[in-house]
Amino acid sequence: MSGPLTFGLDLGGTKCLGIAWVDGEVVAQHRAATDTAGPGDVIELLAEVAAELRSQAGPPVAVGVGAPGLVTRDGNLALAPNLPGVEHLALEEGLTAALGVPVMVENDAATAAWAEFSCGAAEEAESMLAVTLGTGVGGGIVLDGELQRGAHGFAAEVGHIIVRKGGRQCVCGKRGCWEVYASGTALGILSYERLGVTGEEVTASAAGGDLGALAVIGEYAAEVALGLGSLIEVLDPETVVIGGGLVQAGEALLEPVRSALPGFVYSWDYRRPTPVVPAQLGERSGAIGGALLAAQRI
Numbered sequence: 001m002s003g004p005l006t007f008g009l010d011l012g013g014t015k016c017l018g019i020a021w022v023d024g025e026v027v028a029q030h031r032a033a034t035d036t037a038g039p040g041d042v043i044e045l046l047a048e049v050a051a052e053l054r055s056q057a058g059p060p061v062a063v064g065v066g067a068p069g070l071v072t073r074d075g076n077l078a079l080a081p082n083l084p085g086v087e088h089l090a091l092e093e094g095l096t097a098a099l100g101v102p103v104m105v106e107n108d109a110a111t112a113a114w115a116e117f118s119c120g121a122a123e124e125a126e127s128m129l130a131v132t133l134g135t136g137v138g139g140g141i142v143l144d145g146e147l148q149r150g151a152h153g154f155a156a157e158v159g160h161i162i163v164r165k166g167g168r169q170c171v172c173g174k175r176g177c178w179e180v181y182a183s184g185t186a187l188g189i190l191s192y193e194r195l196g197v198t199g200e201e202v203t204a205s206a207a208g209g210d211l212g213a214l215a216v217i218g219e220y221a222a223e224v225a226l227g228l229g230s231l232i233e234v235l236d237p238e239t240v241v242i243g244g245g246l247v248q249a250g251e252a253l254l255e256p257v258r259s260a261l262p263g264f265v266y267s268w269d270y271r272r273p274t275p276v277v278p279a280q281l282g283e284r285s286g287a288i289g290g291a292l293l294a295a296q297r298i
C-alpha cells in the first residue's frame, strides 16, 4: 500500500531542483540550470523538470512549486527579483495547463518552512518561525499547525522589516531592511570591511577560535538576533529554525545568535527560552515542502 505520488519543484535564481515524493520519501530527483529570459521560459523549465521526474517515478497526482518572490494566494508570481523579466506571471494556471495535474505555487521560503515543520527541525512543534539566511533573508511562519499566508499571500517577508531608519539600500527599494544586515551577503560585506576576507573565511576562522573572526561573527549575530527578537515578540513561536547557506557555519554562528537573543526579547526571563535550531533538510527543503503542500491541497 503506498500513498499519493507528488512532485515538489524549487525554482531558484540559478537552479531548479525537483523531487518526487511518496510515503515520506524522496524517490527521484532532478536538477536543471535556471536559464530563463522571460515568463514563458519559467513554465517551460518547470515542465521539463516535472517531465524528467515523471519518467523516473511515474505520473504525480499533484505538483507543488516553491517560487522565489511574491506569490499571491492564487499562485501568481507577482514579482521575482532573481528571475529577470518575470512579473505578474500566472504560474499556477500556466503550469496546471502544461502538466495536466493540479499545481499549487507558494513562496519558496514558505515551502521550505513547511518541510521543516512537517518532517524536519520543527517536527515536534505546533508553531514555528523559519528564517533563511542566504543571498537575502526569507521567512516562513507556522502557527497552530497552519502555514501563514496573509491576505495576499505575502506574509512572512521578514527580510524587509526595517531595522534602521534611513539605513543601507535594499534590493527591494527601501532602506534599512533587516536583510541588508542579516543576510549571508551582509556577513560577506562585514567580513570584508573588518578583516578583508570573505564570509566563509570568517566563519571557518571563528570555528577555529580566531578572536578577530569571533568578533565579526558576534557583530553579525547581533544583527540576526535583533530581527529574530522582534519576530519572537510578535509571533511567540515554539521554535525558531535557521536555514539557508549560512547554516553550514553551524554552532559557530548559532551560539552567538542564541547568546544575543535575550537582549532583544521583552520578558525573556518569564518565558520558556525559544530554541534556535538549524534546519535539517538542506537544499531539498523547498522542493520537499512543495510536494507536501501539493499532497495536502488535493
Ligand SMILES: [Zn+2]
Pocket: 159, 160, 170, 171, 172, 173, 174, 177, 179
Ligand atoms: Zn528590503
